Amino acid sequence: MAATLLTHNYFPNFNAPRIVSLNPFEPPNPNQSHDAVTRPRFPKPNQLRLTHSNASKTLTERSNITLMDALYSFIDSGSIDDALYLFEEMNHSDTFSWNIVIKGLVQKGLFDEAISYFHRMEFGGIRPDKFTYPFVLKAFAGLLSLKEGEKVHAKLIKVGLDLDVYICNSIISMYMKVGCVESGENVFEEMSVRDLVSWNAMVSGYQLVGDGLSSLVCLREMVSVGIRPDSFSFISSFGACSVEGCGRNGKEIHCQVIRNGFEMDPRVETSLIDMYGKCRNVIYAERVFDMIVDKNMVAWNAMVAGYASNARFYESFSCVKKMQDVGKLMPDVITMINLLPACAQTGALLMVKSIHARSIRKGFLPHIVLETALVDSYRRCGKLKLAEHVFTRIKGKNLASLNAMIAAYVHNGWYSEALELFLDIWYNSVKVDAITFASILPAYAEVTSLSEGRQIHAVVTKLGLSSSNTIISNSIIYLYAKCGDLQTTRRCFDGMVCKDVVSWNTIIMAYAIHGFGRISIQLFHEMIENSIKPNKSTFVSLLSACSISGMVDEGWEYFNSMERDYGIDPGIEHFGCMLDLIGRTGNLDQAKHFIEEMPLVPTARIWGSLLSASRKTNDIELAEAASKHALSQEHDNTGCYILLSNMYAEAGRWEDVEKIKTLMIQEGIAKTMGCSAVEKDYKVHRFVDQDGSNAEVNMVNDVMDIIVKMTAEEEDVYARRITKLRRTDLTRKKPNVPENHSVRSAISFGLISTKLGSPVLVRKNIRICEDCHNFAKRISKISKREIVVGDSKVFHHFEDGNCSCGDYW
């Protein structure tokens, strides 16, 4: 067949009807141009079967005019390889053939190749013309190379082509696509004659850079100067409405679409579905979707996404089913990508896996977007190993996939893995973006190293992200609070231009964990005055503040006001805060009663809270009951065992202590080793309980000896207490001697290694014990220094013998 075509009828009937696929499953070819049906066409290359051995001779015998038509047909049908082959066989002394080849490459997204052909053309002495430059500009826009684009712009001014309206439109589009809005605006402003396309370039450009508002303003402006928008204008402005989440404007423009008779345009219809879906108006999206007579793949996919992104998970699945049954279309890779959030958000791991499996079977993989979606879905199901599995196999990881993996690690508490990945790409000079920082900053907050926190803050500031990006600013506030620097926390908060509800929640929580609940309350009222609507998290912050600072009456008042004044149902986390609050009053009956009366099933955190409450009065019976409940649930129960064990020890019930010890061994739970850290000169100095290996330990011991002597002299009781504990500990061979607790070494080291007048900041991984708490209070009085000890829950600000926690923690 192929041979016949080549020898007998190389250029068959130009006017023959187009071969149209009869396969109803085949999606329409998106590359087809509008006028494809009317223009005489060269046969498709697959009908042509051009082979390298026998074609060249035949081809060169033909006139160049006919060859040009062939070249054009190849490009038009997307057969770039055939086109390039043919091109090489032709004498290419004319600009037109070069233009066509460059156009073909740009259409295929082969921007680098397009540029290299452009350079070859220039090098060969062929002058590019006004038709060449739009393609070249599009290629540089695609490569996001502003510099090269600017060079072309400069050259166009030089040769005087910058007055051509087509050229100008291309320049505008290039500038907008690379994100250089100002340059685009300048070109637009200076044009003497603007056509519809010039306006469309601006409307679409603004939407592209995420400035939906300017896009919509631009649309309005073009109408007001008498330019009638076309389908392109409308499609772009629907994108703008989506960006702004502005369904109201979307509806208005929808009306304009109908008035202008574009409502039957399939692309307009699809962009409408997309817009309504993104503006949380599923009903309107459905309405538009149902009106489409002949729904294509894109429309179905848009509807699937509309359901999935609006938590209508069941509908998104049934939509895929209908797509196959009614629409006679097979789900494609984009369907999979759209469907994944629906599975992941319902925690349907099996569904994620089956989509993954189906994608492998259908040959959708490798596909960077699908793989990234899989990473994200597996992490939402808490399956980090599976997320990692997909991630490590991604070839040509891009920024989005890296961001997804960093977020996956951070969301699941794998902070060191997240930091390792982040630092790896950072030190390899991989370009990162605001999303990268927004993802990694919570990990820095968990590292709780003030110097590292300052470093990352500096990086973010240098990139201009710390003031402009609210999510990042909020993370920075949280980071400083967690690192113990409340002053900087406040400074960053005050410096924020756009404070959202998260910013307020964070600052309220910051003061809460630092024990300054009064300020938290004050900030809450400030927030209300600033017309920021509180949410669930606000009350977690506020109630935590009341609990930590022992403001019982206020706590109850705010708890009761939640539903009454703000319409927020108290969740389990709020009950937890209230239980802490009750616990600190020592009224254990009330605590028990509170749990019984709770409308929600108590979690391990609730029982843990009751356990902590029972510790205060050493009510072992209650502690045992609470522990039993807590231990029956899947949870990290290390703290629970330790607390109970300590209570048994306090009561001298050593057999029970041993029992717990055996139980912990059985369960494979290791006691978390106490560790305290002090930073000096950008270095973290760690002190471990009962450890003598630290280099500074001798010096620290000397300092401690002096301090212990001073505190002992001051308060005799304290000395006696040490002796008592030491004796029992020696006889029982118990290693848990408070005077060997790392926090004391850390404080001592901090006192001699930091500047006078500045607070000593110690970070501790587990809760501080009562003895060490007393010790710290005394040192703060003697040394006249502020000592800040951040444990796993709160910050203790020791000053002049007192602690901000009011001796309850």
Added chain:
DNA sequence: ATAGGGTTAG
């Protein structure tokens, strides 16, 4: 023969 456009992950 030339410019502008819809669905997807972060």
